[in-house]
Amino acid sequence: KLSSQNRPLNMVEVMERLVERTKMQAEDSHRILVKARNGLAAVHVIREEWSEAVQHYREVLQSASEHAHQFKTDSLQRLHALHNLHELLSAGHSELPQAIGDTELQEQANQIKHRYLQQYSNKVADARKECDENSNQITQLEETRNMKSDWWLAALQAFQDDFVAEVRDELLSKYSRFEEHKCLLYHVTSKSQLKTMLQSRNKMLHRQRQSMMKGVQSLADVDPKEVLEAAIDCHLRPTEREPPQCKICAIHDLFEDFEKNLFFMTDQKHDRTTGVSQETADVKEKAQVKATARKGNWGQSEVERVLKYLQTRSLSKVSQDVYEDAQTHMKVLEGMKKEFKNYRIYWRCIFDLVSGLDEVNMATLRLRVRYPDEEISPKTKKIKKKKKEGDNLLDNQIEVPKYILEDHEVSQEELKFKSEKIVYENELRVKLGQLLYLQNLQKSNKSSTGGKNPEPCPICQSPLGEEWAVLLCGHCFCRHCINLITTNMVIGLKRGAVNCPMCRQPTMVRDISYVDTKAPSVQDEEDDVKVVGSLSSKTEEVVRVMLRIKADDPNAKVLVFSSWNEVLDVIADGLAQNGIPYRMLHKGKKFQLHLSSFRSRSEITALLLPITSGANGLNLTEAGHVFLVDPLLNPAAELQAVGRIHRMGQTKS
Ligand SMILES: [Zn+2]
Ligand SMILES: [Zn+2]
Ligand SMILES: [Zn+2]
Structure with missing residues (x-):
């Protein structure tokens, strides 16, 4: 678990962790996606559809270099694609499209192999040095x-x-x-x-x-x-x-x-x-x-x-x-x-x-169909060897995915790879969008920029500043440009959706997030509401609005949503310091208990919940106020139905 510390994280730390975690998730999705693409390529090779196979391998390599600035692609997966692409291209199949760099495929594959083994050889060399030192000491003592x-x-x-x-x-x-x-x-x-x-x-x-x-x-x-x-x-x-x-x-x-x-x-x-x-x-x-x-x-x-x-x-x-x-x-x-x-x-x-x-x-082994003269249970089938718990050596057995198929299994495998490809392509897109979004917020979080995002709007090149819009793909645009885009799109054929000018990915207009990093306005300062504690201005803003709601209506019920538990932890800390009784819902444990005490006990006015677990089975109309606390992307559709949403932007801490 990420939030295992006792001290609540500040917003900068929360952002760092969210970025790291999102990177890891993107990397995981990418790994499965690459596995599916390599698998699909193999299926095409089995069917002798050479150019389709080539296409899949090329996509793997392209995707690896495309994302290299965010996360690493498993070197053995790249090796697989390089090796098999090279093999296909040099097999003499006619009319395969060539590409720049095709002559270097084998060299690149060899480099990966070399680097991979080098890390092991280095360890051997280091260990040998230690041993030699020990032996020398013993010899010297004997002398x-x-x-x-x-x-x-x-x-x-x-x-x-x-x-x-x-x-x-x-x-x-x-x-x-x-x-x-x-x-x-x-x-x-x-x-x-x-x-x-x-x-x-x-x-x-x-x-x-x-x-x-x-x-x-x-x-x-x-x-x-x-x-x-x-x-x-x-x-x-x-x-x-x-x-x-x-x-x-x-x-x-x-x-x-x-x-x-x-x-x-x-x-x-x-x-x-x-x-x-x-x-x-x-x-x-x-x-x-x-x-x-x-x-x-x-x-x-x-x-x-x-x-x-x-x-x-x-x-x-x-x-x-x-x-x-x-x-x-x-x-x-x-x-x-x-x-x-x-x-x-x-x-x-x-x-x-x-x-x-x-x-x-x-x-480098590619999925293939069993040769007619090959034995039915080939070497790859793992034999259950005598094995006990805590058996370190045998645990090291390399799990080899089954790579020899029977004829009838080919289309089955293809279907599996195809669906994996669709699911994880989408998953990766979502994660990359979140990543870009978070990294943008992170930039505006730096105190050196005074809460302003120095990144230029990709359309008009002026800095994003204190207010900008984010599409689901994570690309950000200034308010002026996003207004132009949305007005144009609504007239267009695809009603309600805009295509990102950068990557063409569609986003429903209602899913566009607007980020506002402006500090609380002067009017807030004159408020009779006093916020206690040294909180980030984001948390302070949430607490301030909640105190004001409470002043108007002591029994008003408030829901606070965030996509991330870490953000909820920070807000919970702020509420506690200001004497606002709350309940926090985490997945599973005591979920129902906390929910019913929020419902039945009038003094508990706030409910903090992660957006992923919370929205299901919860009648949102019970609450008069709903907070969506950024960083937040892709708010669930149900939330849009609620009338009074306080959409909170990320502010500098
Ligand atoms: Zn052995
Ligand atoms: Zn612009
Ligand atoms: Zn985009």
């Missing part, structure tokens, strides 16, 4: 060691066998009685056993670290294209229940092994004791891919705790050299843990790069 042999061998010489019991008790104190057997030192009773254990554990850590590093680096060195095929079968779009493991996933197993020794994994304990099936364990392991997944469980390993204990206890008993080496060793262990986490991120970045490569490849 500062005083002795060739391990420090704990020397340190243990200062103790008897009873030290083993001591450190063993220390470790066991963390276990419940029934779990003591899981302790690393459970069977260790002598110094020599402890030595052997420490030695083998440290060797294992070293070995596992090496294979993790080598594994990830070898993965980073191969061309992602080489591992893609196996990755598709393994984890991107598996078609078998038990798919063969790809190289990327195989290397992840090295992390699991290393992690178990480098850290004390608390959840691992559960795995072993509750006797979960192998399948669940597998899924769990895969779920641990993200560095964050197990963070809470990355405790100190028991080996590390033994070494730390030994280090502390031997402080006064060993030489300076031994003690310094112990400190270095502890730092190395810390470094290895950091390095481990960064290597896992590094691996994840490579994983994502391969997925990105797959996305780019899939993006």
